[in-house]
Amino acid sequence: MVPLEYYLIVAGIIFTIGMIGVIFARNIIIIFMAIELMLNAANLAMIAFSRNLGSMGGHVMVFMIMTVAAAEAAVGLSIIIALFRNRDSANIDEVNLMKW
Amino acid sequence: MELAIFILTSLVAIVAALLVILQRNPIASVMYLVTTFVAQAILFIQLRAAFIAILQVIVYAGAIMVLFLFVIMLLNLRREDFGKDIKLKYKPLAIAFAVVLLIETLVVINASMIPAQPGADLPATFGSVQGVGRELFTTYLYPFELTSVLLIVAILGAVVMAKKKL
Numbered sequence: 192m193v194p195l196e197y198y199l200i201v202a203g204i205i206f207t208i209g210m211i212g213v214i215f216a217r218n219i220i221i222i223f224m225a226i227e228l229m230l231n232a233a234n235l236a237m238i239a240f241s242r243n244l245g246s247m248g249g250h251v252m253v254f255m256i257m258t259v260a261a262a263e264a265a266v267g268l269s270i271i272i273a274l275f276r277n278r279d280s281a282n283i284d285e286v287n288l289m290k291w
Numbered sequence: 292m293e294l295a296i297f298i299l300t301s302l303v304a305i306v307a308a309l310l311v312i313l314q315r316n317p318i319a320s321v322m323y324l325v326t327t328f329v330a331q332a333i334l335f336i337q338l339r340a341a342f343i344a345i346l347q348v349i350v351y352a353g354a355i356m357v358l359f360l361f362v363i364m365l366l367n368l369r370r371e372d373f374g375k376d377i378k379l380k381y382k383p384l385a386i387a388f389a390v391v392l393l394i395e396t397l398v399v400i401n402a403s404m405i406p407a408q409p410g411a412d413l414p415a416t417f418g419s420v421q422g423v424g425r426e427l428f429t430t431y432l433y434p435f436e437l438t439s440v441l442l443i444v445a446i447l448g449a450v451v452m453a454k455k456k457l
Binding site for chain 2: 192193196197198199200201203204205206207208209210211212214215216218220221223224225227228231234235238239241242245247248250251253254255257258259260261262263264265266268269270271272273275276281
């Protein structure tokens, strides 16, 4: 039986990698994938706690997170398409219209 | 044995996650992201969440990643769009933030009082389709119904955003 803490540490590392990606990356699609990584790290922690507490609530929560991720992917990717149509680039440095 | 599988799988997940953000080519990134998701599905199976593991592979690694690939190929990115490098201006700041966040997370995990594991007295339906379905349609029925509203909004949003004329 692997202790809960190990799963939480893995989830924390993956979440941190996702956060580095969001801050680092220039390509908007890579930023989007880093957000998916963070959602997945949360899922892993959720399932680990669910196993630890012997309750199925975490599984339902992960189900909901997957739905949110699917909705977010659909809307976000259509925003990327609209952005690419207007700017002809996937580089976020060129999207600075609303920057003060 | 269980620990060995855990270590191997989580190493694969972490290395693939690192490669996701270090790749310049978005298609390679998507492939590494699929690797991470499949590795996490194996971890889910270890945690007795069989149904969620299957969902992870079918919905995440299957459907959502195909959507990503589809959009990347639709965009028809040129090579210079791949981005020369990560933003050098923010590099020290980003590394500092990441290290602080990681240390903070590990300290909190270390300091938190996590109760002992219940062990083998889990019900037989734990994590199965039957178990998750029963929870979903009894205790969590209201959030489950609200999910449909979210999906409708997402469909409408995607259609409106992707239209030729905004």
